[in-house]
Amino acid sequence: xxxxxxxxxxxxxxxxxxxxxxxxxxxxxxxxxxxxxxxxxxxxxxxxxxxxxxxxxxxxxxxxxxxxxxxxxxxxxxxxxxxxxxxxxxxxxxxxxxxxxxxxxxxxxxxxxxxxxxxxxxxxxxxxxxxxxxxxxxxxxxxxxxxxxxxxxxxxxxxxxxxxxxxxx
Numbered sequence: 001x002x003x004x005x006x007x008x009x010x011x012x013x014x015x016x017x018x019x020x021x022x023x024x025x026x027x028x029x030x031x032x033x034x035x036x037x038x039x040x041x042x043x044x045x046x047x048x049x050x051x052x053x054x055x056x057x058x059x060x061x062x063x064x065x066x067x068x069x070x071x072x073x074x075x076x077x078x079x080x081x082x083x084x085x086x087x088x089x090x091x092x093x094x095x096x097x098x099x100x101x102x103x104x105x106x107x108x109x110x111x112x113x114x115x116x117x118x119x120x121x122x123x124x125x126x127x128x129x130x131x132x133x134x135x136x137x138x139x140x141x142x143x144x145x146x147x148x149x150x151x152x153x154x155x156x157x158x159x160x161x162x163x164x165x166x167x168x169x
Contacts, residue, residue, distance in 0.1 A: 074163065074164045075087060075161070075163065076161045076162075078150070078159060078161075079150060079161070080125065080136065080152075082125050082126045082127075082128070082136075083125045083136070083138060083150065086101075086123050086124070086125050086126075086138055087138065087148075087163060089101075089123075090123060090138070090140060090145060091163075096123065096124075097124065097126065098124045098133060100122070100124065100133070101122070101123045101124055102121055102122075102123065103121065103122060104117070104118050104120065104121060104122075105120035105121055105122035105139050106120075107120055109155050109156075111155060111156075111157070111158055112139065112141075112149060112158060115141065119141055119142060120139050120140065120141055121139065121140050121143075121145070122137050122138070122139050122140075123137065123138045123139075123140070124136070124137060125137060125138055125150075135151075135152065135153055135154035136150075136151065136152050136154075137150070137151045137154065137155065138150055138151075139151065139158070145163075147160065148160065148161050148162065148163055149161075
């Protein structure tokens with residue numbers, strides 16, 4: 001009989017945990033602005049504040065692109081050169097260097113604005129000298145992509161940017 005009490009208590013705790021996760025997933029993340037890039041970088045602490053304390057996430061303004069005949073000018077200066085080839089491949093629909101590229105980005109860290117599942121896709125930006133995929137990623141929003149985000153630190157922070165129409169050659 002005593003075993004049933006532990007089983008019931010365990011199931012109740014599991015249900016409570018699942019219920020709180022559902023509540024957390026429906027609330028927007030609490031953004032903080034970085035002092036060195038106040039208009040473009042979205043970061044947050046490791047532990048999100050309580051649900052009641054979270055403010056709605058406003059999408060930060062996108063980084064402007066320079067309009068020039070130079071192919072590299074289609075992209076913001078903060079992007080590494082390796083990101084240009086990745087963005088060109090995204091515009092063409094592939095092929096990609098890694099099997100994970102183009103996969104759904106779950107936004108588990110909740111550093112990007114909340115969207116329905118499948119909205120975000122991730123792509124690897126090669127990191128010179130890295131023996132694996134490295135920490136750099138581009139995350140796109142919508143299909144075809146309408147939003148672009150860059151993370152140099154494996155999803156700890158993102159910078160939003162725009163890609164000029166016709167970026168793929």
